[in-house]
Amino acid sequence: MKKIEIEPIVIMLCTAGRGGMRTVVESYKHDGLFEKWNIQLVHTHDEGSVLKRFNIFIQALVKFMYLILFKKVALIHNHSAMRGSFWRKNVFSTLARMRGIPVILHLHGSEMEKFYYSQVPWGKNKIISILNKADVVMVLSKSWEKFVLKIAPDATVKIVYNYVTPPKITLQKALQESKNDTVNILFLGLIGKRKGVYDLIDAVKKIKVVCDRRFKVLIGGNGEVEELQNLIVENDLQEQVVYLGWVSGEEKESYLRSCDIYILPSYNEGLPMSLLEAMSWGKPVISTRVGGIPELIRDNQDGMIVDAGNVEQISSSLMELIESKEKRRQFGQNSRERIEEKFSDKVVLPQIDALYQHTGNWRKK
Template sequence: MKKINVLMCCSELSVKGGMVSVVKNYLNYEHWEYYRIIYVPTHTEKNKVILAMYFLIAYVKVLFMAIFSSIKIAHLHTAERGSFFRKAILVRTLKKFGVKTIMHHHAAEFEEFYSNLSDKKKLYVNKTLEMTDLNIVLSQRLVSMIKDKAPNAKVEVLYNAVPTYATNPYNQQSKNVLFLGRLGKRKGTYDLLSTIKMIDLNIPSDIKFFLCGDGEIEEVKKKVKDLNLGHRIAYIGWITEEKKEEFLHQTCINILPSYNEGLPMSVLETMAYGIASITTNIASIPEVVFDDVNGYLVRPGDIESLSMKMMEILTNPSKRLSFSKEAHELITGSFSLEKHMFNLKSMYDELVGEVND
């Protein structure tokens, strides 16, 4: 059977972040059956001039493929701001060639982005959402993010997913605390540092914190120095996939005190490894982390609660082990890559059926 071409667009694969992590899972997947993924990156982390030229070149490639390569589906990964508008241009172009379009929404700050638009641009966004054949969101809570703006838009939920392990790989002897994400205010990095300062004298001396990510690395290092926390911080900066595996094996708990999120890949990745999270009760997170069952939830910016939960879990090995078991079982049963891919291919099947009707 001749394979069906699916155009997929996101950032360059060297760009760091959860959205690219999702795309890498797709590109590394070996069982697409009768679908062929053709990847065209439309974004790079350079200055605006280079980015504009990069997108223009990508647009020409997409246009060429729409005319000559029998593209049936375009799977467009999008965030907010420029990411959304670039994908909106592609949606409008590809629809003219009969290509079925998917906007896969990963935005953590879509509501803020939308609220700051002019009425004219809001109308443009609304029409784009309704024009798109399928809008994919990361959780049930995010359906209204689309429907409140575009009531006629077609929306389906597809939870992020990660590779899973048949047996729980959690290291019960681990001592480290992991922060995995872009360093900065939005992810709550500075709240975490303030919390470490609060509990410093009350937790075992051998517990170390690994702040793994890109972003405001120098600012974070300065804050660590200002708070005199050098003895607690073992690492600051981005890590490779190989290094991540090493760190996960030595991690007892994951901390992500974010203010804005979609469905964080770092929470899913660590839970798959049997590492429970202390994170915030925002966006899609409460559909994965259940308070006092497989982790802890706090309000964004609530340093007092964050410090209490960190103290409790860092001084209670049996609680960590109980959370680990629940976290691993949930991800293995409901957020495996295999289940995710089955659901995604079912969405493709439906769109291809519409093409052939």
């Protein structure tokens, strides 16, 4: 009887929790990477109680053990953030190495550098060891590559940018989507200090008293929602700021399509998916010079880059774009072209294909 060949699989490890990491993985699946490489997704974490998260971890561990023991696994693609995510994912990487399976450690954590320097010497040495042992450390920007090689010079580091698939809409139509007299400014992300949402509120307070144009700031996300809502009321900004709740799917697409300006004044980032998505819709963007953002946004071409925490710069940048429709149009056009040239599925997915092909163990056993 002819022996049936078992097709090798790739195991992808990721959280099921909301955020940029999950968005990246969902894009991989939507754009055919899962089907092309026979990827089996294992969720190692989710939002919820400690008990729920522990159960998910144990279930993931059991599933992972079954796959590496009884399936032909060519590669592990391990999506990792910092803190608990980093240590959890190392359990899976260690088990894979014991089976001789190559591991791509894909770093997403926006505060990875802060996480490393907060460790005691033993913790720092362990992080360095994990980075050095990975077959490939996949990072989101040149600044992250520089950091990883600074602490772990023996690591094999590859830069692969996050990407978006540009919407199937012409650039001209994308630029015409917003037709309201009110200038709509959109923020999507975790509500809290790290994403700069409180700095945005302070900037709105400044703009409110001097701006001649009508504007509205739309904030979508989860996190410190009650504190945000209290600040809106305490500063009498109900007319200028609207909290949308958690926004995803078609609702998110609708807001991105119709907004006039997208803002993300973060203190720490990797390469934010929300900025990529907004730029793909031809929107001018305002963000900070942290992480990979300066590699994405060309200041005063695609949008405006400010210093994290600088409310004066945030407010003046917002004012400039609110008052100039022509500047919004030109920056938006440049944004869309920037995505198509360097941060689209057509550019980035072939890089992942090449990395998989080079790193994976595709030899017949």
